Amino acid sequence: xxxxxxxxLTKVFGDSVxxxxxxxxxxxxxxxYGFLGHNGAGKSTTIDILLDFLHPTDGxxxxxxxxxxxxxxxxRERVGVLPEGAKLYDRLTGREHIEFAMEIKGVDxxxxxxxxxxxxxxxxxxxxxxxxxxGMCQRLGLGMALVGDPDLLILDEPSSGLDPTGMSEMRDxxxxxxxxxxxxxxxxxxxxxxxxxxxxxxxxxxGKLVAQDSxxxxxxxxxxxxxxxxTVDAVPDDGFDLETVDGVLGSTVDPEEDTVxxxxxxSTVRGDVVQRVGEAATIIDIVSEEASLESMFEEYVRxxxxxxLAGGDLDSESADGSTKSEESASSNGSETEVAR
Amino acid sequence: xxxxxxxxxxxxxxxxxxxxxxxxLIFNVFIVAVLGTNSTDPGGPYSAAQVxxxxxxxxxxxxxxxxxxxxxxxxxxxxxxxxxIKYLLGLPNTRLDVLVGKLVGxxxxxxxxxxVALVVGALxxxxxxxxxxxxxxxxxxxxxxxxxxxxxxxxxxVSALCxxxxxxxxxxxxxxxxxxxxxxxxxxxxxxxxxxVVEDLLGLAAMxxxxxxxxxxxxxxxxxxxxxxxxxxxxxxxxxxxxxxxxPFYLQGWFMLVILLAWFVxxxxxxxxRFRKAELS
Numbered sequence: 320x321x322x323x324x325x326x327x328l329t330k331v332f333g334d335s336v337x338x339x340x341x342x343x344x345x346x347x348x349x350x351x352y353g354f355l356g357h358n359g360a361g362k363s364t365t366i367d368i369l370l371d372f373l374h375p376t377d378g379x380x381x382x383x384x385x386x387x388x389x390x391x392x393x394x395r396e397r398v399g400v401l402p403e404g405a406k407l408y409d410r411l412t413g414r415e416h417i418e419f420a421m422e423i424k425g426v427d428x429x430x431x432x433x434x435x436x437x438x439x440x441x442x443x444x445x446x447x448x449x450x451x452x453x454g455m456c457q458r459l460g461l462g463m464a465l466v467g468d469p470d471l472l473i474l475d476e477p478s479s480g481l482d483p484t485g486m487s488e489m490r491d492x493x494x495x496x497x498x499x500x501x502x503x504x505x506x507x508x509x510x511x512x513x514x515x516x517x518x519x520x521x522x523x524x525x526g527k528l529v530a531q532d533s534x535x536x537x538x539x540x541x542x543x544x545x546x547x548x549x550t551v552d553a554v555p556d557d558g559f560d561l562e563t564v565d566g567v568l569g570s571t572v573d574p575e576e577d578t579v580x581x582x583x584x585x586s587t588v589r590g591d592v593v594q595r596v597g598e599a600a601t602i603i604d605i606v607s608e609e610a611s612l613e614s615m616f617e618e619y620v621r622x623x624x625x626x627x628l629a630g631g632d633l634d635s636e637s638a639d640g641s642t643k644s645e646e647s648a649s650s651n652g653s654e655t656e657v658a659r
Numbered sequence: 660x661x662x663x664x665x666x667x668x669x670x671x672x673x674x675x676x677x678x679x680x681x682x683x684l685i686f687n688v689f690i691v692a693v694l695g696t697n698s699t700d701p702g703g704p705y706s707a708a709q710v711x712x713x714x715x716x717x718x719x720x721x722x723x724x725x726x727x728x729x730x731x732x733x734x735x736x737x738x739x740x741x742x743x744i745k746y747l748l749g750l751p752n753t754r755l756d757v758l759v760g761k762l763v764g765x766x767x768x769x770x771x772x773x774x775v776a777l778v779v780g781a782l783x784x785x786x787x788x789x790x791x792x793x794x795x796x797x798x799x800x801x802x803x804x805x806x807x808x809x810x811x812x813x814x815x816x817v818s819a820l821c822x823x824x825x826x827x828x829x830x831x832x833x834x835x836x837x838x839x840x841x842x843x844x845x846x847x848x849x850x851x852x853x854x855x856v857v858e859d860l861l862g863l864a865a866m867x868x869x870x871x872x873x874x875x876x877x878x879x880x881x882x883x884x885x886x887x888x889x890x891x892x893x894x895x896x897x898x899x900x901x902x903x904x905x906x907p908f909y910l911q912g913w914f915m916l917v918i919l920l921a922w923f924v925x926x927x928x929x930x931x932x933r934f935r936k937a938e939l940s
Contacts, residue, residue: 405741
């Protein structure tokens with residue numbers, strides 16, 4: 320029995336806004352699954368369906384073997400949930416929140432243990448949540464999710480509002496839970512976060528799953544593509560004409576920063592690129608990156624179905640890949656910023 | 660028993676809200692003003708205590724609903740708007756748990772505040788009036804608390820239907836204005852509208868009993884009649900029909916309690932029917 324399984328899950332808002340399309344997910348018991356995608360890709364919609372906050376337009380979903388529509392209560396008895404963008408109760412203290420969750424879940428125990436685990440000290444526990452920072456709210460929300468030792472944690476953007484230390488602690492906590500046998504399903508638009516902690520990831524783009532596999536496999540598929548960023552004294556008016564260099568996949572010139580970012584087929588191409596740039600301008604700085612997960616993520620999202628990279632070998636096949644690609648390409652520019 | 664846990668949480672939450680206490684304070688001030696200033700020797704057939712209580716009924720039938728609406732109109736809508744309902748329903752609670760918990764929690768807050776006002780009222784009466792009818796005051800207090808519960812239920816029911824604050828406010832105020840103000844407004848009410856339909860459009864004989872029943876369907880009117888007939892022992896005029904052999908059962912005091920019960924149940928049932936299947940986002 321899978322921790323989460325969806326079959327052809329589709330959610331359409333109104334007449335035509337497709338938030339999730341024909342989604343087939345499978346999350347195993349005990350694994351940490353990163354659900355990756357830009358804001359608006361359909362991650363929260365999917366999670367809302369798992370918790371029966373939203374109802375599927377088509378297809379079905381089950382959590383721990385229970386159908387989300389028929390047996391939602393049974394699901395929520397065994398799941399810990401951290402919703403995204405949900406406010407807590409301003410007039411109640413942190414302790415009262417945890418005690419409430421404990422009473423609802425019918426578990427005894429010391430709320431202080433929870434506070435310790437999520438990194439809230441005792442003084443904070445007795446303050447009302449109205450005085451909490453966003454990061455503290457996020458920790459408290461996570462604490463509520465941990466109550467009752469759930470079999471599955473569903474965390475929607477768990478690191479939002481957390482500082483780098485908090486994010487790192489959050490990752491440690493997720494790993495701890497996983498080592499305990501708890502399955503963790505968490506959504507994120509931050510690749511670094513997913514990379515550090517997940518057994519497997521699924522990439523969601525425009526409501527579709529464009530890739531689902533372990534990070535190693537996804538990285539392998541992506542091959543040795545490399546990126547190089549060159550800063551020059553001044554970008555010449557007619558550019559660098561880099562596309563004619565063998566092995567260059569694409570380049571982006573930023574005249575204001577006087578930089579050019581070049582994507583190369585593999586790392587050996589970089590020398591040629593530097594040479595070509597050096598012929599046209601004076602090089603000030605060179606930054607070179609190996610294939611990063613982030614560029615891989617962007618590549619998957621840009622291609623919509625990921626077929627070009629993976630040779631159609633992915634979990635999600637697309638019949639209308641061409642139109643999808645156009646849509647995601649047109650919206651890609653602004654979303655890229657969000658992901659970084 | 661999750662509803663009880665939710666009710667306790669909601670009670671705790673609501674009881675720390677200054678707005679709710681402000682609303683309840685206004686009612687306390689109002690009780691002090693009425694009972695502290697009305698005549699201790701009104702003359703006529705009724706005692707000073709009776710007149711004082713009937714004044715409170717007359718004003719309370721319009722005033723209490725507004726306080727209850729303030730207390731409860733955001734009970735569920737507010738959780739939807741802030742998203743906290745995702746925490747609430749991410750835990751193993753049913754939607755019915757939420758509805759009942761909210762109803763009980765807000766009713767408890769309202770009754771606590773109104774209860775204080777009633778005790779204050781009793782103290783003032785015992786100081787100012789020679790004779791305090793303890794039984795009558797107890798009955799009057801129960802009526803007030805019953806009416807309180809009814810209007811909290813109406814507000815919670817509407818709140819279960821509405822996703823935004825604006826809608827919940829419009830919905831609860833709409834119910835109040837239609838059923839507790841317009842309904843009773845002389846010469847501009849459903850009574851006269853129905854008599855127009857029956858007599859002028861349909862050409863039928865006048866049906867005064869029907870008109871009188873329709874008037875009594877207003878929760879505020881039913882509340883006042885129940886008080887006059889069952890508790891204060893005062894007569895009421897203003898009927899369109901003549902009832903020399905006594906009122907039909909549906910115009911009698913006890914039936915007003917049934918009408919109020921319907922007002923307690925129906926909004927909750929309608930709200931739940933919708934909330935049970937509603938999508939949250």
